[in-house]
Amino acid sequence: MKPNVLIIGAGGVAHVVAHKCAQNNHRLGELHIASRKLEKCHRIVESVYSKGSMKMPGHFQTHSLDAMNVAATVQLIRDTKAGIVINVGSAFLNMSVMSACIETGAAYIDTAIHEDPSKVCEPPPWYANYEWKRREECDRAGITAILGCGFDPGxxxxxxxxxxxxxxxxxxxxxxxxxxxxxxxxxxxxxxxxxxxxxxxxxxxxxxxxxxxxxxxxxxxxxxxxxxxxxxxxxxxxxxxxxxxxxxxxxxxxxxxxxxxxxxxxxxxxxxxxxxxxxxxxxxxxxxxxxxxxxxxxxxxxxxxxxxxxxxxxxxxxxxxxxxxxxxxxxxxxxxxxxxxxxxxEVGSQAISYTAGVPAVAAALLIADGTWNVRRMVNVEELPPQPFIALMNEIGLPxxxxxxxxxxxxxxxxxxxxxxxxx
Known part of the structure; x- marks a missing residue:
């Protein structure tokens, strides 16, 4: 069964993620993109269609969302029946979006470490300050949470x-x-x-x-x-x-x-x-x-x-x-x-956004086919690298x-x- 994907964010990396998901929608199902700025979502989806990125006919819907609002994010995940959430919004959103995924059972992917808006360059180790504190929650919920799956990190x-x-x-x-x-x-x-x-x-x-x-x-x-x-x-x-x-x-x-x-x-x-x-x-x-x-x-x-x-x-x-x-x-x-x-x-993007966005979609595809659907929280180095690297060779990052x-x-x-x- 195809999982359906919800993309959160509408910046340069989200633009790439949207195109790459569309190129693989035969494996990912219905696609959705959400941001506080709905007009940016509309422009991204328009770009997907103008570039002919959709592999097969399907839905790509836009939604207005303040992803800091956990309840609203939970509702959107349920409404869209999203099995995978790709968080490429601000790094300030990580904990909120992860909370929504834990509550709904959706798999979670992000591309950068969480940041507190009031703190800059906190003492290390950063993952232990935020994401890793929620490992047991992910384990109990049985959700896959792949952290930092851009290029670097990722x-x-x-x-x-x-x-x-x-x-x-x-x-x-x-x-x-x-x-x-x-x-x-x-x-x-x-x-x-x-x-x-x-x-x-x-x-x-x-x-x-x-x-x-x-x-x-x-x-x-x-x-x-x-x-x-x-x-x-x-x-x-x-x-x-x-x-x-x-x-x-x-x-x-x-x-x-x-x-x-x-x-x-x-x-x-x-x-x-x-x-x-x-x-x-x-x-x-x-x-x-x-x-x-x-x-x-x-x-x-x-x-x-x-x-x-x-x-x-x-x-x-x-x-x-x-x-x-x-x-x-x-x-x-x-x-x-x-x-x-x-x-x-190819997708109307510069290479910095491209290198950050393609790996997140590769991770989504590996979750969808079961290869990386580990039902726990992991960083990329904890997963087998060969299928990930082989898939990126196919979809744009050799x-x-x-x-x-x-x-x-x-x-x-x-x-x-x-x-x-x-x-």
């Missing part, structure tokens, strides 16, 4: 598990490298929700070093890598969702996340931050109006979903693991390259592997390491 977690299963007996380090070598043509913009984007970078950077948490400042540690397709790219050590689960589940002593930033982005970010414009705390204007500076910045920046038509270039995101196989030193880089222009031509055992050389070269971290 696919990179599966890559790490694949390396552990198939390539390495012992793993010393995991470096997750996220490169966007594309250009969007705007003076300044963020590739996903500016509010979530900036909150990641305005406080402490947490990494997992020597099997313990290490604190650093944003842009304190820099490394330049020579990567497939995108070439030499400067990255900075950044705190990120997947470190918090991978450090718990895979027993790797060193786990780091590196993200590419251009000098222009860093300069603009620094000015905004130093002026206090990235603060989530309210301020009062001279006219007595209370505003939150970060929300004002978000309001004046381009909508990430609007970047797609002008975006060119490629992304390269992957997991670099070092360790041993049969007592011999070995390194493996498992990665994907995605093209902004190609994703726009995986590639460079293995030092085959080439005799390191798969990724560090050109410059302007920091004190081990690499």
């Amino acid at each position: 696919v990179v977690n599966a890559y790490a598990r694949l390396a552990k299963d198939d390539y390495l007996d012992e793993i010393d380090s995991l470096d997750i490298i996220d490169i966007n070598a594309g250009k969007h043509g705007h003076y300044f913009a963020t590739n996903f929700d500016p509010e979530i984007n900036f909150r990641e970078f305005t406080s402490t950077v947490w990494s997992w070093q020597n099997s313990q948490w290490q604190a650093a400042k944003m842009f304190e540690h820099k490394q330049t890598w020579d990567l497939p397709v995108v070439g030499q790219q400067a990255t900075y050590l950044t705190g990120h969702d997947e470190i918090h689960s991978l450090s718990h589940h895979l027993g790797i002593p060193d786990i780091r996340f590196w993200m590419s930033f251009g000098e222009h982005y860093i300069n603009v970010f620094t000015v905004l931050n130093n002026l206090g414009l990235l603060s989530e705390k309210p301020v009062v204007t001279a006219e007595g109006q209370e505003i939150i500076p970060l929300k004002v910045v978000k309001a004046v920046l381009p909508d990430p979903a609007s970047l797609a038509p002008r975006y060119t270039g490629k992304t390269c995101i992957g997991s670099l693991l070092k360790g041993r196989k049969n007592g011999e030193e070995r390194e493996v880089f498992i990665y994907n390259v995605c093209d902004h222009k190609q994703t726009y031509e 995986t590639q592997v460079i293995d030092s055992a085959a080439s005799g050389t390191s798969p990724v070269e560090v050109i410059d390491a302007a920091d004190t971290l081990r690499s």
Whole structure:
């Protein structure tokens, strides 16, 4: 029986999820999309039909929903008979949507860790602060809840598990490298929700070093890598969702996340931050109006979903693991390259949204066919990675592997390491 899918959210990632669900509606049943802004849902569904994304004739309905309202979300799940809920709204919604899924028995998928709007970069481990506290509820309800199933977190977690299963007996380090070598043509913009984007970078950077948490400042540690397709790219050590689960589940002593930033982005970010414009705390204007500076910045920046038509270039995101196989030193880089222009031509999206949205739909398909319908709460690295990676190869995100055992050389070269971290 087809499960029916409810998509919550109507941003750039939801746009991709909608198209990919439509391309697979013969396996997913009736489709629904809900958001506080109904007109955005309408535009997404119009895009699905204009692109001819529906695999077979079927329903794709739009709904108005405040997903912070658990009772309203419960009612919508029941009304739509949704067996799978894909939460690609704000990360502030996770706990509310999960509550509705637990009450109704619907499977739950999200792409990012929960955030409390009043807190920025809470002390680790983040999943233990929110989602993992509800494991027993999911177990009792018998619902499948797959956490952080975008690309990073998500696919990179599966890559790490694949390396552990198939390539390495012992793993010393995991470096997750996220490169966007594309250009969007705007003076300044963020590739996903500016509010979530900036909150990641305005406080402490947490990494997992020597099997313990290490604190650093944003842009304190820099490394330049020579990567497939995108070439030499400067990255900075950044705190990120997947470190918090991978450090718990895979027993790797060193786990780091590196993200590419251009000098222009860093300069603009620094000015905004130093002026206090990235603060989530309210301020009062001279006219007595209370505003939150970060929300004002978000309001004046381009909508990430609007970047797609002008975006060119490629992304390269992957997991670099070092360790041993049969007592011999070995390194493996498992990665994907995605093209902004190609994703726009296919679904009207830029590659950042595409790489986040496709994995969530792959997870929904694996729940629908029973492969990942585990009826408990899991992070991606707790699930068998092979069917997930194989399915993504089919639906738009092919995986590639460079293995030092085959080439005799390191798969990724560090050109410059302007920091004190081990690499």
